[in-house]
Amino acid sequence: MHSDERLRETLDKVVIRFAGDSGDGMQVAGNRFTDASASFGNDLATLPSFPAEIRAPAGTLPGVSSFQVQIADFDILTPGDEPDVLVAMNPAALKSNLHDLRRAGTIIVNTEAFEERNLHKAGYDSNPLTDGTLDGYNVIEVPMETLTKEAVKDSGVSGRDVLRSKNFFALGLLAWLFNRPLEPTLQWITKKFGKRPEVEAANSLALRAGYNFGFTTEAMKTTYEVKPAHLAPGTYTNITGNTALAWGLIAAGQCAKLPLFYGSYPITPASDILHELSRHKNFGVRTFQAEDEIAAVGSAIGAAFAGNLAATGSSGPGIALKSEGISLAFMMELPLIVVNVQRAGPSTGMPTKPEQADLLFSMYGRHGESPLPVLAISSPSDAFLATVEAARIALKYMTPVILLSDNHIANGSEPWRLPDLNQLPDISVPFAAANNGNGPFLPYYRDPDTFSRPWAIPGTPGLEHRLGGLEKEEVTGNVSYDEDNHQLMTDTRAWKVQNIANDIPPLEVEADEDAELLVIGWGSTYGSVRAAARRVRRRGLPLAVAHLRYLNPFPINLEQVLRSYRQVLVPELNTGQLSRLIRAEYLVATTGLNKVAGVPFRVSEIEDKIVEMIGS
Amino acid sequence: MHSDERLRETLDKVVIRFAGDSGDGMQVAGNRFTDASASFGNDLATLPSFPAEIRAPAGTLPGVSSFQVQIADFDILTPGDEPDVLVAMNPAALKSNLHDLRRAGTIIVNTEAFEERNLHKAGYDSNPLTDGTLDGYNVIEVPMETLTKEAVKDSGVSGRDVLRSKNFFALGLLAWLFNRPLEPTLQWITKKFGKRPEVEAANSLALRAGYNFGFTTEAMKTTYEVKPAHLAPGTYTNITGNTALAWGLIAAGQCAKLPLFYGSYPITPASDILHELSRHKNFGVRTFQAEDEIAAVGSAIGAAFAGNLAATGSSGPGIALKSEGISLAFMMELPLIVVNVQRAGPSTGMPTKPEQADLLFSMYGRHGESPLPVLAISSPSDAFLATVEAARIALKYMTPVILLSDNHIANGSEPWRLPDLNQLPDISVPFAAANNGNGPFLPYYRDPDTFSRPWAIPGTPGLEHRLGGLEKEEVTGNVSYDEDNHQLMTDTRAWKVQNIANDIPPLEVEADEDAELLVIGWGSTYGSVRAAARRVRRRGLPLAVAHLRYLNPFPINLEQVLRSYRQVLVPELNTGQLSRLIRAEYLVATTGLNKVAGVPFRVSEIEDKIVEMIGS
């Protein structure tokens, strides 16, 4: 298929948002569009947005589900601030998304959903299609339901089910508008619905009908094209953060030559890690759906003691419950990966929204002096290697490690250039095999370099020993209430973690020659910070940008980096937690750009702040 | 009775430590000595030290129990660094306490316990009484068992029980040595054992026999006298921190005109608060021994919702478990007092030892942005008013408040000048009684001054409303996922707590005119810091001293105070937690004096550090 003689405009990037009722299949439409664009060679980034935890009644505002994707012919960093195109399947979808649309953007509406009842449910007093609300936008009205019904009438699907294909109609229309190939989607439909031929037929027919509708109607004067991006050569897949993290755990198990154990209790937005891992039992992966988060971390501690690569994952409320267990693992110096997929808090908060407000909680969320390594993932695809790195540290230093993700990373997706698996590090550590003492085995006899204690697992003759949560005597690990010993052990545990700074890469700074401002971030703000930096540079303003993977310990060059700039800007989706850490550690003044609204930064917010600061 | 013509020396202060097996009644002896000294008019401070959580076999080092008391003719601040006198009831007691004794100090030993078996259990290869170990000390050998047996032979007590009175023998001897009256102790014995006349007789006889032994033997050349102290006039009682805290809760209930509810699960060293409160049901106090700490905080949240003054208390591991519940109370903005009697951590740590390592945990031990007021108690008697103040803040600002104590405060005792109860503040807040809206009641319609929301309790007609852990819409309290609302509520909750700074006294500084060094502490280091300051001043060195009751928010003048000195010293029983808060908040450089050994500072440690810093 090829386009007709209407205008074909080339864009470097476009942001499209599909929005509809939770039942309208918007996530599917978005994902299909994404995959088609990916295989076409665009760079892209996605941001799904689910209705809040509970199912809302059809047609209401809380029931709206949306999926945003940015595609580009260059390497992009975020799913975009403002959609250029909004697909609105009903009034509620229009209402809750219109304010994000860029000025004069395009709106494709399913007109037939704009009837009295739906308008009322969405809280519209009058019809926005006719009352002037959409003046200034490029509105494309499509009677999607009639057209879909018509299209699928021979498919074998009947009754209300007919309308289920309307997301494919919309997708077909978008495919035409953006000159995307239909084949990948058609193949996917066959693969997915092959066992139900009537559904397969209906969806394929609707897809083609949408495409043809674009082709034949006069509604659209122009079609658009986003050329393939010049991405680094390689094999790509489109991946979400949760999946990448789960795969990272599996990879880490292989790199460590250890069976993987994952103890978890379902919680939004971490559950998908459990789901994904439970599918891969052929890797020897054991998943344990515990009765609660306390049991989840407990089981992982048991598994670590027993010689597994042990991990546990949750989100804020669940991590709070794990605190006492993590403290035990810290005291027993067992390797354990604790994944926190942050969501907006406090308390139950807004479970489906992202936030970065658990950094200080990761640092200090345990009683007593219990410093832990803390790492943060910066984008969906980054989760894979970040997880392997967390495992490396946990094993090498015999310590729990906190690995921070968030809702934005967990559910967002981006193309991931598959790594060369042969290049993955060997992170295995030998179990203790021989007695290191003259009498009983000495479980706290430390390695002189890492200060790690030996990992002796049950089944090893002669190394029988007991661990526990009471303070340990150095070397022997016996219970000790000795003053000097407690001081020594406290210092040793702190030093062991601090020393990891010598085993991680220095912070990389992307700095312009005469930069006076450093922008430093962590976690999921990576994309928006980089994108903002790009825009600022395009304005000809110099700056330096850095992103922290390691929050504890900090890279050894961090202080020097911080002191090299007149101003330090720290954008965070919290009230300034990294700022506090930096200030306390180095007495360096920072400026915070803080947002706690349950949504990522817009690139422009960061851009504006940078420009303002440089100007000042 | 009066002393003979032997030397009678007057001392300004003396530190005595009773040490023996857990079965030897050393806590009783120490407490009786303390009470006798108190009613004699000395100032004093005590430090009991229990064997670690588990009972150890008799005669072993872990089985040693001790009680230290400092008495003085001036107002003292700590139980003293180094005992002047050590009573050692057995070899283990000698061994584990000797290193603390001041050079040339006095040792009163129960010689008969120094036989082979006991020496072995204590790990002595030879007898320290004869092998020169005690050279340089003033050793008074007393065959206490024979003498006690002899003394009580007509009491009616027989068999092994006879020896149970030997702590009273030792006490009698000490009474003679320090010219303490016997009467208070005799009265106490009658009161306590009146129902078992033979025990009463045995203990009284042993006490007198000890006194007479001193009087008649040649062992001691000198007796000592510590004159009454010039304390502020008033009525005094000797009180531990846990008791004062429990009474403070009862008082707060009365000041608030609310029934008190205390939900807790036993844990060392917080259990005694539960024990004490459970004895006062006639005050309408409800104690609930929950199945775990999660239920404990849960029950207290329920009680707060229902209109009680609600409190929950625990120590580190239990506070960790309460984290999720506290976060809920924070979100629902309910008044709740959370008592954390800190002990040495992490994990189970050293449950009977003090530490101050939960400050950052108090600040940041919850997921999401959830700032809470944090107050710290500075000495046993201070617990009473500090608790009332915590309740005032919780009620006025509708917020959970963290109240920090520690093992040292909880079990230590000191004379407490009883407050004028009429001067206690009225901390009552009216429940909401009338609907504040046109439609349903508006549970998040805030007071314009405090930003508190109204407290409408079940039973009030027309104010039916629902609270919960999901983000709330401002004013209505309905569930909201709105971006701007989340930002607003996050800011409002933070601001509400920050604003308490305007409702607390500014930090008081005890400053010499040309002081360049500020020593600033918090919590149980109060006494040792003040005592050190006194010594430094006696050396003619100028300094400034301040102590923080409010750790969050900080007093409004704190920054200005900090900036007024060239150097800031922060002594803490942790690795520098207050330092970090100060540095992060004000970018003021601090020097930490940090100790994590499960024991309080010695006054000399702080003194030395101050002198070193002033000299530098």
Place this chain on the structure above:
Amino acid sequence: MTLEYTRADFQTDQEVRWCPGCGDYTILASVQAFMADLGLEREKIVFVSGIGCSSRFPYYMNTYGMHSIHGRAPAIATGIAASRPDLSVWVVTGDGDALSIGGNHLIHSLRRNVNIKILLFNNQIYGLTKGQYSPTSEVGKATKSSPMGSIDYPFNPVSLALGAEASFVARTIDMDRTHTTEMLRRAHEHPGAAFMEIYQNCNVFNDKAFIELTGKQERDHNRIFLEHGKPIVFGPDSEKAVILDEGRARVVDRSEVAAEQILVHDEKAEDPSVAFALSRLSHGPHGPTPLGVLRDAPRTTYDGALQHQLVEAQAKRGPGELDRLIRSLGTWEVR
């Protein structure tokens, strides 16, 4: 005081947000109607829930309420009931909320016999988190977190409650509003902790889990309605009966046994053994399943005993006086 209410008086202005067709709607309607009928002052009623689809319940009840945190509702309700004997305190919870993360609080509130009414909406799935198996899901259930089938043996909530010393245990089913209402009334009337399992259909993630009890074909064959003092018979033509066979409950054809052999239901029995035996008739539920009040054997309540101690303490020692308290350890004067 009994008030005149209609169901609408117990509705709130919040839009009810469950999936269309969810059993929770039916239960909500039953509870609202029951409350209107009961006529207890609205302000004296408190609904406390945890987290889960079912736990949204309080938002839709125009009473006092709290949508708390996952699993902790019984603990929170205990604080309310123990300090406010004048209130009627209800817990709404799910099979995950009550039996998974909240298992400990559930069993402890039952043994303490705190005056709270626990409504467990058992849909044998985690609804809110989109369909993982729960502690009541059957072995072999394929879900997102158990693609090869669950290997967890499920609880029988009634057995568990009886093992935890519950003084009142009942079971009903969402669709049967009349029976649900009757059970609510019985729970309300019972002094102390009442545990009520409500089979609730989650049509999205676990549809038809209770089809054997709700299906037109099956239901009459499988619903065993227990009635105090009556022989336990059931079936479309009451042709089935339950007997005790060496201490175990067994379903038989009524024609096979003598009338005296049929077990006469005794919900008041102090010894919970027979109630327990009845609970073992079905696990899941599959086949004939007892519904109704399995046990209603009042004993001292926690809040009652606590109140009693407060009164006794005051009677013995007089109301607390702070001044005496702070002097109680002995004092001395400094002048």
Place this chain on the structure above:
Amino acid sequence: MTLEYTRADFQTDQEVRWCPGCGDYTILASVQAFMADLGLEREKIVFVSGIGCSSRFPYYMNTYGMHSIHGRAPAIATGIAASRPDLSVWVVTGDGDALSIGGNHLIHSLRRNVNIKILLFNNQIYGLTKGQYSPTSEVGKATKSSPMGSIDYPFNPVSLALGAEASFVARTIDMDRTHTTEMLRRAHEHPGAAFMEIYQNCNVFNDKAFIELTGKQERDHNRIFLEHGKPIVFGPDSEKAVILDEGRARVVDRSEVAAEQILVHDEKAEDPSVAFALSRLSHGPHGPTPLGVLRDAPRTTYDGALQHQLVEAQAKRGPGELDRLIRSLGTWEVR
């Protein structure tokens, strides 16, 4: 492989630190001797405990061990047993540790039937924290935290375990080393979760709590030793018997009933109803109390089922290949 061990091989160099006279000493001796006798390789054995006097146990067992945190031992042991089917995993816990804070993990590990052996040292008190009432303390007990007497109705641990779907439930008493040893053996032999309540005397805070079962005068009158397949009789002259009376267990004079009326103990019964009825004979314990194996009805174990799924997954899909995994969502090439 069976090894030659003596009790000393299972002792550690750590001084045993319980109060003189504590029942824990006796149990420790029984367990050490049993382990030596069993001859399982020491390194294949793991003892996991929580916090409490009883929970010091692992320090004194020369095996692998963990003295973990309060109440969580069953969860930790689950992680060990589920990932290492080659190990023999034992949990030592107290009535506070297992039934108060740890109640949830206990009931879940039982229903899942994880291959762990749970030894609950029930002294009806919190020993380590110096004597507060526990979830097994009797109503009215005066302790530090209940000066006017406890108002908490206690659990019957055996009933609770049965209500939680335990596949093996036994009860013994510290003083009776022979019986304890036999029960340990039975627990060991049972595939899956074994729950064993051991009445343990805390001579410091709750002395003589079990005097009815240990006192010279009383014990023979009150110990009902259950034996599979045998009629349940007891008493100094076996003059007492247990019968089922309308589904409830009841103690009768043997002379009063016909021999066939006496209940024949069936620990293998799939239906736990009769075991439950037996557990109701005594609460506390007071009067005649069943000791021995109340239930031993094996069913699929959690770890067995998990292992099975791993093997099956590998058989069906081959061992996992990372390279295939990361390509499994579809890929495209950029050149």
